[in-house]
Amino acid sequence: MPRQVDPTSDRPAFKQIADILRQEIQSGALAPGARLPSERELIDDFGSARGTVRQAIALLKSEGLVVTEHGRGGFVRARPPVRRLASNRFARSQRKAGRAAFLAEAEAAGAKPSVDSLHVAKGEADERVAGWLGVSPGDPVLIRQRRYLLDEQPVEFATSYVPWDIAEGTQMTEEDTGPGGIYARIEEHAHPLKRFSEDVRSRMPTPDEVKTLRLGPGVPVFVLLRQAHDTKGRVVEACDTVMAGDRFVLSYELPAK
Amino acid sequence: MPRQVDPTSDRPAFKQIADILRQEIQSGALAPGARLPSERELIDDFGSARGTVRQAIALLKSEGLVVTEHGRGGFVRARPPVRRLASNRFARSQRKAGRAAFLAEAEAAGAKPSVDSLHVAKGEADERVAGWLGVSPGDPVLIRQRRYLLDEQPVEFATSYVPWDIAEGTQMTEEDTGPGGIYARIEEHAHPLKRFSEDVRSRMPTPDEVKTLRLGPGVPVFVLLRQAHDTKGRVVEACDTVMAGDRFVLSYELPAK
């Protein structure tokens, strides 16, 4: 196949090279998981300098189409996402708490799920958390951090905050929150839940998040802020979640009412 | 301020330079909208080659922290997102159809909204659309494309599909769908709505989307698939939406039931 850069074109050579490779990926000529031509081969094919073909590959990486492995080569990316079902998580009638919901969803997607409990402790609300919970900065809160993994690979990192007067003396302060999870404990503790709100943002990860979630280049993250409101309108939990953007589909059900 | 690369460190010079600039951005020393030092200045400050400082800046661009403008310089990115309220859009009691909802949300965020009606036509369902609507490929459908803009800048591109037997002869086939929007017309036409489902994905944009939405580097897109289900369980509309990831917060309300 005669791949060729048009030197008279206004389009920079590295974009032309990326265009050709992208087309081969999207047409399936380069299937998911397949190896890309080596830099050396691309240099010969296109007659460009190494810096130019590396620019082309960097572009494809930034689009999330390609990953490179030092000493091995470049590959077409392929990973199927897991469907995260908001309604199954929060409607009491069919509620599955965080861990249980994740386990069920992951198995439905054919992946082996697991959960790390990284940290459960009493702490103080910083300004951000205080704003979420409607308390004052410095007020005591329960902090629960955990990490969700698929096939041994971390894909989600979540931190829950509960005002200390609600958490105190309950099983929420243990690693294992007991049957029904944290929401069951909150409801038992005289705070019947009325509704949840969830704010979804998308952005590129910080270098820290790239490491923690082992993200490839060109993979964004979802950032979720969930607040649980009791029937009196108080926020009884806030949960800050960062999820690998290529591993999840967030699925919401909305009544027409 | 003596910024300096440690040549004995294992961390590559370009990452060290990016770390320092990132820290200055996140601490506020470089405020949103502020100009970065020019490449020339960074070369002098850090004593590295141009390629190295350009690698550092490219990294910050891929993280969405920085934009560059040819001939002008590099700048810290700053654009506030608009809150998109799913519940206000779909609960009949307070429903605002697509255009009206967008206008209200944008004004709440202090931006000047507008909407393009790019295309309204009869067409055939391809395999993907047929799957969404539960019809056969090739079946006739109404296709409505439109573009949403904030302050004259496109931020969202949406395409709705409605099975032709539902759309035929209604105001849905006009540019102006009339009061209450497309859902009001569907309900009038003997298809009372029961629920909506919304699937949210996040990924990096294609070069096409970068152009259409005028996205900066390091900005992901939301991809929404919404399906409207009538009381008989039929999908009466599917809407495929691509949104600039840095301009929206998707906000969902979930009853605890």
Added chain:
DNA sequence: GAGTGGTCTAGACCACCAC
């Protein structure tokens, strides 16, 4: 015209992987 970022080259040395 001076200063900026965008593209491209040709070469060097290194770290990692597979054989």
Added chain:
DNA sequence: TGGTGGTCTAGACCACTCT
């Protein structure tokens, strides 16, 4: 050991913006 990608250099020419 040979091939791969990762980093870095020093230079060139171009296109764009501002004044």
